Amino acid sequence: NAGVMQNPRHLVRRRGQEARLRCSPMKGHSHVYWYRQLPEEGLKFMVYLQKENIIDESGMPKERFSAEFPKEGPSILRIQQVVRGDSAAYFCASSLTGGSNQPQHFGDGTRLSIL
Amino acid sequence: QKEVEQDPGPLSVPEGAIVSLNCTYSNSAFQYFMWYRQYSRKGPELLMYTYSSGNKEDGRFTAQVDKSSKYISLFIRDSQPSDSATYLCAMSFTGNQFYFGTGTSLTVIP
Numbered sequence: 001n002a003g004v005m006q007n008p009r010h011l012v013r014r015r016g017q018e019a020r021l022r023c024s025p026m027k028g029h030s031h032v033y034w035y036r037q038l039p040e041e042g043l044k045f046m047v048y049l050q051k052e053n054i055i056d057e058s059g060m061p062k063e064r065f066s067a068e069f070p071k072e073g074p075s076i077l078r079i080q081q082v083v084r085g086d087s088a089a090y091f092c093a094s095s096l097t098g099g100s101n102q103p104q105h106f107g108d109g110t111r112l113s114i115l
Numbered sequence: 116q117k118e119v120e121q122d123p124g125p126l127s128v129p130e131g132a133i134v135s136l137n138c139t140y141s142n143s144a145f146q147y148f149m150w151y152r153q154y155s156r157k158g159p160e161l162l163m164y165t166y167s168s169g170n171k172e173d174g175r176f177t178a179q180v181d182k183s184s185k186y187i188s189l190f191i192r193d194s195q196p197s198d199s200a201t202y203l204c205a206m207s208f209t210g211n212q213f214y215f216g217t218g219t220s221l222t223v224i225p
Contacts, residue, residue: 004158033211042119042203042215043159056211091158098211103149106158 003027004107005074006092012113013082021077021110025094032075033104034060034067037089049075050098079112087114118142121204121216130225134191138204138216141185145206145214148180150189153201153218162202163189194223 003026013019025032030051035043045059049069060067064082069075079086089111093104121138128134136150147166151159163178165171171178177190187206191198201218 006158031211033213035215040123040217042121042217043205043213045212045214048211059212103161103164104213105161106151108156108158 003029004092004094004105006090006107006110008110009108010111010113012115014115015083016081019079019082019086019112021079021090021092021112023075023077023092023094023107025075025092026105029094029096029105031095031098031102032069033093033095034075034077035091035093037091037109043091046077048098055098082112082114084114087112118214119204119206119216121219123217123219125220125222127222127224128194130194130196130223132194132223134194134198134221134223136189136191136202136204136219136221138187138206139185140187140206140214142206142208142214143182143185144208145182147207148178148187149205149213150176150178151203151205152198153203155200159203196223196225198223 005024032049034046047060047067048056064080066078089109091109093106095102150163153159168180168182175192179188199222203218204216205213207213
């Protein structure tokens, strides 16, 4: 998992607060993907971003969730007005270029707990 | 029906055994197939990456894809205690979404 950095590793929020999860891709990678992992479930795709562009957000809930990947700085996954059901591990992955012929490399995730 | 089906296990084998891990899928458009290993509290680590049908070998690991049966396998030879982890299969077609199995928990007993 060397290279993809996620922080914080653990995040605790109360219901109604905002959660911000950060992801710095591997050096040289300009494509970022966010996934959510619930207990007993597989990783679920949320959103795919390139620098300053959202390419595919078909897996992201329509409300309360947003993502960005600015020209400078890490990618941010933002969850507003968190609810208990948002408790999960959120993983970020990066690839050198887009497309399915490019493997995705994952960070160690942010574990979000909602009180 | 889930896009990708994977037996969660748990699977327990003695050290040195050959391990076989499998996934089935429903979407015949999948072309890219991957196996990841995930240790507890860590992110998935890419093990094998294959395109279309056939075999691919890397050290003690062999990945097989049978598109006609919609079935993929990962074989681990001479299994070691350090191989104890959850193994995830993942696949994709032409988009950027990867569809993951739920993972198989493996324990290799010394």
